[in-house]
Amino acid sequence: MKGPVVPPVRVALAETVGALPRDPGRLAYEPKFDGHRMVMFRGAPGDVVLQARSGRLVTAAFPDLAEAALALPDGTVLDGEVVVWSGGRIDFAAVQGRAAATPGRAPALARRLPASYAAFDVLAADGHDLRPAPYTRRRARLEELLAQLGPPIQAVPMTTDPDVAEVWFGTLTAAGIEGLMVKRLDEPYKPGRRAWRKLRHTDTRDAVVIGFTGPRERPAALVLVLPDDDTPVVSSPLAPRLRAEAGAVLRGLPEPEGGGGTATAVGLGEVAYRSVPPALEAEVAQGTTRHTVTTVLRLKERSAPAS
Template sequence: MKLPISPPVEPMLAKSVPRIPTADGMTYEPKWDGFRCIVFRDGEEVELASRGGKLMTRYFPEVVEQARRQLPERCVVDGELIVIQRDRPDGQPQLNFELLAQRIHPAASRVRLLAETTPADFVAFDLLALADESLLDQPYPHRRSRLEAALGHVAPPMHVTQVTTDPATARRWFDRFEGAGLDGLIAKPAELPYEPGKRLMFKVKHKRTVDVVVAGFRWHKSGPVVGSLLLGLYDDAGVLHHVGVSASFPMARRKELLDELEPYRGAGADHPWVHGDHERGQRIPGGVSRWTGGKNLEWEPLRPELVVEVSYDAMEGDRFRHTAQFVRWRPDRKPRSCRYDQLDRPVRFDVDQVLRGDPENGGPTSGPA
């Protein structure tokens, strides 16, 4: 490839903030829940690069083909790979990160099949180079204007993300777009150049808390301390489902947790996850998969008597989308009271409306040029 910017290039990143930031010229856009991807195109040559310089080109042949058809002849575009699930029971198209994750598969035949059955879309949100010109040093409003001019003609499954400079519109997006599976908001300061690998943007994500049952744990890879807590919620039928893990602890805290869990160890064969109630679709902790490689996922059951409050950002079906964060023990709560009906479910929203930038979404599709 003979481009002014060549892979690997680390994408510019965002740092988490607790609330939507405001400043003159700040631009806001939806935070897509997918794989960050920088597309490099030089004629027929196309590469899809993720964070860390890993190439994803072989896993998304349909995106490579769309890049050849729709992107400028020579360009570098920053964006996100997403998968939209359209066959949902409620008929509402929504992002599905789990389906996207399944696209990373070692078998070429499986890659081809998944490209047909769960094709990915690409959402562009920054332009890093065009023809022989690098735009890294240009302020963001200039790069956005060039992006809209260069990609204004693209059609699904290629998209240009909508943006706004109105904080009130950004707040409405933050509330409404979660129902389409989006992650929150990205805020970009007005004169921001593109600095690879630097956390110069801001991200605001949805955070909630819920009380869950601690029904098991996994050992840490470094030794006899707690690696992760296995979390559960009861459904209306009284079945305890595994909903995720809490795992981000300092080493000293991992040792303390082992002492705190000691009274609950030694659960017998009647533990609700030892055998599983498959007839009622019970979720139980899994084993080794292609995502974990050779990682030991054996777990130790605990008597399901401990309740912990955790924070989480969103649900993927009936489990936490990402690792939940430990908040505090809840000795005042009874385990059987930890049910799915605690969860704050977002209002359903059509992801296609977000991609189209429909006026009824609450604001303009772009800020002033």
């Protein structure tokens, strides 16, 4: 095997499918946690690094998970999702609020909105790179590493039985788990490639609004963060009704520290946007022609902002 796996790393990705794949004896099925993708590095004694999907280091934003990771053996690297549970459901807006927290606010948010880490892969153990190993070996090592830990770091459930997976798909939506991940048992971990498959109940997703373009009173587009990806995206232009509805909410929100940033808009490239706290969610549809276009279908105001 290769030497130590160090940040930043590229994560494995998944392609969306419209039906449950069935290939008995060759596939693994896992619930799809719509959280904040994170790679957890446990280095030398006392050393923990947390990396988002984009490669951004988010260790300071999740002090509770950084502390929990100290229980892992040196040389362990995990891939998984950060989730925050609220009322028995996954609260993605709360996760985004945690991820966007400044170092000064992060400890208080960790106490109010404790995070859990749903690990679904191990990239390294004992300092050795396990990415070339088949899924079966990596999964066995993951379960061995986490067997004695317990919350907040736990392995996601897994089955090789497609009938059990179908039951999961039909019953876990109440907890905010909107689909399944499907992986070949004999396949290595493939950084940056869509070798895995994901099945969702719908073609729509809930995203968190972190900013807007245009005037606050009638924004032209919203800047969004979607589950499993911390990179901001700019929506397609809002319909007139949504511009007025979004403006009514945005006028009541404070402007956080920093004021704004830049994000990629399809057809325009990098555009500047103004930031808002993660107090507003949007149901979005994503369609792909040459580029992925994110369209806002409706707004979902939160009653208790996560920030």
